[in-house]
Amino acid sequence: MTDRREQELLDRIAKLEKDKAALLATVKLLQQARFGSKSERRTDPDKDAAYPSIFNEAETEAKPSVKEPELETTAVKGYERKKKSKSASVKNLLESLPEDCIENIDIDLDSDQKVCDICGNKLSPIGRELVNTQIEFVPPKLICRRYFQISYECRNCRKNDEPHIVKPAVPKPPIPHSFASPSAIAHVMMQKYGLAVPLNRQEREWKQLGLPLSRATLANWIIISSNEYLKPLWDYMHGLLLKEACLHADETPVQVLNEKGRKNTSKSYMWVFTSGEYEPLHNIRLFQYSPTRKGSNASEFLKGFTGYLQTDDYSGYNQVTEVTRCLCWAHARRKYVEAETAKQDESSVSLAGEGLGCIRELFKIEKELRDLTPEERKAQRLEKEKPVLDAYWKWVESSRDKVLPKSKISQALNYSLTNKEQLETYLQDGRCAISNNIAENSIRPFTVGRKNWLFSASPKGAEASACVYSIIETCKANNIDPEKYLIYILTGMPNEEHLKGEAVLEKYMPWNTVVQESCK
Numbered sequence: 001m002t003d004r005r006e007q008e009l010l011d012r013i014a015k016l017e018k019d020k021a022a023l024l025a026t027v028k029l030l031q032q033a034r035f036g037s038k039s040e041r042r043t044d045p046d047k048d049a050a051y052p053s054i055f056n057e058a059e060t061e062a063k064p065s066v067k068e069p070e071l072e073t074t075a076v077k078g079y080e081r082k083k084k085s086k087s088a089s090v091k092n093l094l095e096s097l098p099e100d101c102i103e104n105i106d107i108d109l110d111s112d113q114k115v116c117d118i119c120g121n122k123l124s125p126i127g128r129e130l131v132n133t134q135i136e137f138v139p140p141k142l143i144c145r146r147y148f149q150i151s152y153e154c155r156n157c158r159k160n161d162e163p164h165i166v167k168p169a170v171p172k173p174p175i176p177h178s179f180a181s182p183s184a185i186a187h188v189m190m191q192k193y194g195l196a197v198p199l200n201r202q203e204r205e206w207k208q209l210g211l212p213l214s215r216a217t218l219a220n221w222i223i224i225s226s227n228e229y230l231k232p233l234w235d236y237m238h239g240l241l242l243k244e245a246c247l248h249a250d251e252t253p254v255q256v257l258n259e260k261g262r263k264n265t266s267k268s269y270m271w272v273f274t275s276g277e278y279e280p281l282h283n284i285r286l287f288q289y290s291p292t293r294k295g296s297n298a299s300e301f302l303k304g305f306t307g308y309l310q311t312d313d314y315s316g317y318n319q320v321t322e323v324t325r326c327l328c329w330a331h332a333r334r335k336y337v338e339a340e341t342a343k344q345d346e347s348s349v350s351l352a353g354e355g356l357g358c359i360r361e362l363f364k365i366e367k368e369l370r371d372l373t374p375e376e377r378k379a380q381r382l383e384k385e386k387p388v389l390d391a392y393w394k395w396v397e398s399s400r401d402k403v404l405p406k407s408k409i410s411q412a413l414n415y416s417l418t419n420k421e422q423l424e425t426y427l428q429d430g431r432c433a434i435s436n437n438i439a440e441n442s443i444r445p446f447t448v449g450r451k452n453w454l455f456s457a458s459p460k461g462a463e464a465s466a467c468v469y470s471i472i473e474t475c476k477a478n479n480i481d482p483e484k485y486l487i488y489i490l491t492g493m494p495n496e497e498h499l500k501g502e503a504v505l506e507k508y509m510p511w512n513t514v515v516q517e518s519c520k
Contacts, residue, residue: 021407026342094133107131142209145181172494175224185221186486192222193468194482196449219461226464229493234286234467236505237474238301241284246276246308246326246431248439249298249317252447255455256462259291269293270466272443273301274477276310277433278374282511285442285473287466289459295319308429310436313419326425328436333359335412348409351399355412358392366434374430381427389424393417442473478510480519485510488518 094102106128114123149167157164174182191197199215206213241247249271256268271288275281290297295316302309302320309323312331333356340352365384369377396413403410416423426432446469456462475482489508496504506512510519 142211174490174494180221182487182490185225185490186483188218188221189468189486190483194472196452198453223460223464226467229489230467230471232499232505233508234470237284238286240282241275241286242305244275244280244307248274248310248436250439250443251293252443254450256459257455258458270446271297272439274439274442276431277438278431283477285470285477287469289462289466308432310433312436324425325422326432327419327422329359329362330435330437332416332423335415339408339412342408348407351409361388377430475510480510480516484519
């Protein structure tokens with residue numbers, strides 16, 4: 001009886017030790033998330049003995065006797081100095097400024113100083129030398145532009161009692177009965193959604209500039225303009241997005257106040273759907289607000305899409321039918337980073353390093369294949385990456401029995417093995433990417449902004465935010481200035497007879513040639 005009791009206590013102690021180790025690992029991860037670096041970049045295993053790997057045998061056979069390329073140097077009499085980095089050059093930095101922002105100022109002698117002190121003759125200029133370069137900040141200012149309509153009449157017709165008056169057409173403002181100009185609305189949108197400046201701070205800025213506008217007025221500008229002009233563009237791009245061969249998706253929480261039937265503390269979600277990384281028909285980034293994280297939101301948005309859908313392993317995306325799920329290797333890598341950070345034991349760190357080494361090798365190959373055609377990329381993946389994957393799966397299988405069941409390294413191994421089929425989907429088509437980074441990078445500005453403005457005051461505000469974020473991120477993807485583009489559409493679209501039809505909306509797409517030339 002005593003032996004049995006002792007065994008029960010020993011089993012309990014062993015269980016408590018495991019639970020303690022798991023809790024300590026969780027604490028380390030939380031400390032890392034709160035205070036540590038957010039980067040998942042790790043030391044190159046080829047240069048660090050702490051990361052031995054079975055996947056880089058060729059690299060370990062490299063000959064140390066091979067000389068490294070020498071740094072480029074600039075010869076100077078008496079010694080040699082390292083050539084300065086081009087990126088550090090002031091001239092190189094200033095090349096990005098527009099020509100009208102460059103002002104040359106000559107430092108000249110006074111008139112009475114242009115006489116020789118020795119013979120009294122007039123001095124002649126012999127050269128001009130650049131001695132200093134300064135950047136001057138010119139504070140912004142508001143300009144009130146008052147538009148007057150000039151009327152004309154025919155005096156001859158008036159003599160004949162047939163008055164004829166002609167007036168020029170007046171461009172329509174973006175918001176009727178409002179003094180908001182396209183540039184003012186675009187600035188407010190870009191400040192909040194492009195630079196994460198909340199409306200209460202913008203309210204103070206407008207007051208400092210001499211015009212005390214309330215944040216409610218600024219919010220109305222955003223919501224009205226979004227509904228009238230950005231939403232038609234969003235709807236049109238939504239239809240185009242569904243024609244792509246490969247899409248990426250992600251979602252993140254957001255707090256929205258005044259939702260009918262829900263508490264203000266309830267968690268809502270902002271979804272993002274993007275076109276693929278390789279040879280998309282169009283570069284599109286669309287945000288959609290939803291009160292919930294239900295998979296039905298994704299299935300409803302993607303109705304009619306039949307290509308590859310690249311996401312994380314969230315089960316809600318399984319509700320999207322007629323698509324081929326493709327999972328993200330960056331998420332698989334993240335599990336090993338967590339296991340390495342937790343440092344539950346030396347074997348966990350060693351195994352995490354090996355897993356990271358393999359996934360690092362996959363990303364290294366992907367980088368080399370970036371400029372290939374989809375067909376060439378698929379062939380090269382099967383030739384170069386498939387052997388690495390085969391070795392990886394064998395390693396995962398053999399390592400599962402060596403780790404504690406609930407440890408972080410066990411979770412990392414099980415994550416890969418459970419999602420093996422969908423992690424290898426990207427091998428089927430060269431237009432698929434190895435990771436979902438394109439969607440995560442698109443949603444990141446939203447998550448950064450959320451830290452500043454904290455919540456949306458209403459569902460209408462959240463929907464408007466989704467439209468504006470969609471436009472700004474799509475502009476970035478098409479290499480045009482988002483603020484110039486917003487001014488462009490808020491100037492042109494109010495003067496269209498209607499905002500329906502492919503021909504009208506296509507004129508305002510960010511990839512349109514005229515738009516590209518106007519918004520660079």
